[in-house]
Amino acid sequence: MTLSRRGFFGRTAVSAGAMLVPATPIVPVAPTDLGAAGATGAADAAGVAPGSEVTVVLKVNGKTTRLAVDPRVTLLDLLRERLRLTGIKKGCDRGQCGACTVHVDGRRVLACLTLAAAVHERTVTTIEGMSKGDRLHPLQRAFIDCDGLQCGFCTPGQVMSAAALLREGRPRTDEGIREAMSGNICRCGAYPNIVDAIKKVAP
Template sequence: MSGGFGGASAMGRRRFLVVSTTAVGLTLPVPRSASAASPGTAPASGATTSTVGLTVNGERRSAVVDNRTSLLDLLREHLGLPGTKKGCDQGACGACTVLVDDRRVNSCLTLAVMHDGARVTTIEGLSRGDRLHPLQQAFIDHDGLQCGYCTPGQIVSGVACIAEGHTRSREEIREWMSGNLCRCGAYTNIVTAIEQTAKDV
């Protein structure tokens, strides 16, 4: 057999792929329903569902969801709370940050069923009627937003940052807010808003 990939045609492309992927342990089982499905049809789903009950922004809510549903999708698609944003959907940008039992969570990375019975606070739950949360007002006062897409996650994370006591310096605020990205680059003003709010509360 010649070097490189030249031998693939001699043994047949399909057999070459099977042999080579098996050799490195990458062969994945194909469900019978998927292999039997005709092109353009969705395979039959064997997924189960669960009823998830949460206290969201002080209100008891529940929904029947597929067990693979993320907390983010439960909030946005099932409970009608679109303030929490879907950014990267990989836990890298922080746009989906919510508080679960007062702790910061990237809601795109966690399954809804894992938080049955938990208390969840989203951006919608921070204000009190027409009165904004002090950090929401500080973002306005200090121009801590531009396009606004990351702002809900930034504010929720900032509220947690203040509650955790990580506001002793601008450097500390930056460190503890580093999981929240702002593509517009409003970082300096975001830090100022958090710093000012921490002093006032």
């Protein structure tokens, strides 16, 4: 059978599409594992009525807060828009830059990929909770001393990740620190100084 040019490309496209179909069933992902867009879709699929709210109680920087929120709201938006904790930054909003890193029960998480409802009755620490009044956290001071920041946009997330890295007992070598901090992007390229700042505080 002779194929026209249009027919050839049409069949090629169909064949390519068929190869993209997974051979195994797709396993549903829990809403707490989804990003903001995915969380919205999951909430809609679960039958959450538009305008409905859930009560979230959480301890943020040592202060217990009770809020009524849309179940699709991310922790990032709750902290910035509702609690006015603007030290946490909204960068890519896709979990790729690390600017929104906070601690939940002492572990670092990306707030843009975490639903606010998922942190109910948990402890959240933001960059504002790292210092004690005017006394900076040792990592904050080290970032200044080592010139580990330029524009400063990524710095809160960098500090939060670095604090978790030290608490986790990660490797203290340059390579180990770079690997553990690889989820935090510095568009200014201050990486060597960031490594120096972390090594300065590391025991």
